[in-house]
Amino acid sequence: MENLVLFDVAEGTQNLGDYIIMQCIMEEMGFYFNNKYLTHFSTHTPIARCYQNFRRNMMSRACDNSKNKFICGANTIKESLLRISPDWNINIFNIKYYKDSITIGVGMDMNAKNMDFYTKYIYSKIFSKKFIHSTRDNRTMETFKKLGYKAINTGCPTTWKLTEEFCKSIPTKKSDDVIFTLTFYDKDRKNDQKLIDILKENYKKIYFWVQGSEDYEYFNSFENINGIELINPNLQAYEDILNKKNIDYVGTRLHAGIYALRHKVRSIIISIDNRARDMSKTYSLNTIERNNIEMLSKMINSEFETNVKINTKAIEEWKSQFREEKHE
Known part of the structure; x- marks a missing residue:
């Protein structure tokens, strides 16, 4: 059976909104996830302690053996990762676990325009260059492109159902x-x-x-x-x-x-x-x-309609990468 790793915003969270995000991701990606073994690691807490980074362990085996790794719905793009962030706990010692990760509906902090060298270096080591990344808004998509990655604005997966x-x-x-x-x-x-x-x-x-x-x-x-x-x-x-x-x-x-x-x-x-x-x-x-x-x-x-303008074409384009099993 094929293995996948999900960097999960609902693990270790104190915000039930993160459970909403993950529930929607699991529903929307069921066509790809359902017949695979999923290992969940938290985005909120360190994936490994410092001493664990220097020897092979359960976390490294899961990440090394996974067909794909997904970063799910976090505020991934930061101005600086030198400061510990409560929603994205990554550092130079544990970036190997995230190598070639694909994003699903990620966003960015408001002040993430002037990234420091350390942060750019980490981003250069964790995101896949083969796959198109999914972002939740245009600002994040443009930032990914400036960093040299392919990205498409699918919106947050919580909105994908709102046709x-x-x-x-x-x-x-x-x-x-x-x-x-x-x-x-x-x-x-x-x-x-x-x-x-x-x-x-x-x-x-x-x-x-x-x-x-x-x-x-x-x-x-x-x-x-x-x-x-x-x-x-x-x-x-x-x-x-x-x-x-x-x-x-x-x-x-x-x-x-x-x-x-x-x-x-x-x-x-x-x-x-x-x-x-x-x-x-x-x-x-x-x-x-x-x-x-x-x-x-x-x-x-007042009387008003709900007319959420999701981009179904962009969502399907991003999903099609996994339906067609490209990048083998």
Whole structure:
């Protein structure tokens, strides 16, 4: 049986959005993954300790024997890898494990324009030069090309299901109930309080989903939260509430919003960082800037279509590399 290695954003994470990314990748790549043995290594934690890098071990055997290796959905492109990043833990000692890796829907940090020599060197050693890499937005695609790699903007795999035909099944009018999210590591107490107040004014029943490890503590610090029902911090609990009829999604968590769309739930994503802005610009997600939160009530009560502009041609072009088994 052929072996594959997945550098997995859901391993060692404290953000359930990473589980959403991996679930979608497994669904979208099932045609290629299902009949192969998969070994998962975390992108968040070091693949090996320093002393393990100097002798053959289980990790090196898995990577050496794999047909292909995939880096899944991480913020892979950084300005500097000299600083330890919580979502991409790689260094000069463990780059051998990543040799010839292929990316799936990866992105970049906002300030990754002026890369240092060390970071460029690591990138020169880990990415495949044979395969086309999949990026989640145009900025990341252009950066890959500048680094000398073939890349195509497929968007995040969480969006690949959102075809024109699928989006027609998403409601255009406000529902009675809503599920919302907050983001503990990007606090804005003034506007997040306004968000809660607006939801209380416009919906009959309100649910709060805990996507991040400290989202509950942040939520619990606000006023006017009486009557809001807490949804347990796991993907199954979130999926169960999305499958409930007559519910909207509103919130600052990008992947929670996209996951809601995948369950045919009308969604308004509140942009708080470059990921939401980049993807909104490229794919026409229904978003509102948090500093324009006063406009949220009007948007909630308006009628709007969901028309995510995914590039099905680019997605299929990237997938075809594995359907046709090129590069043998």
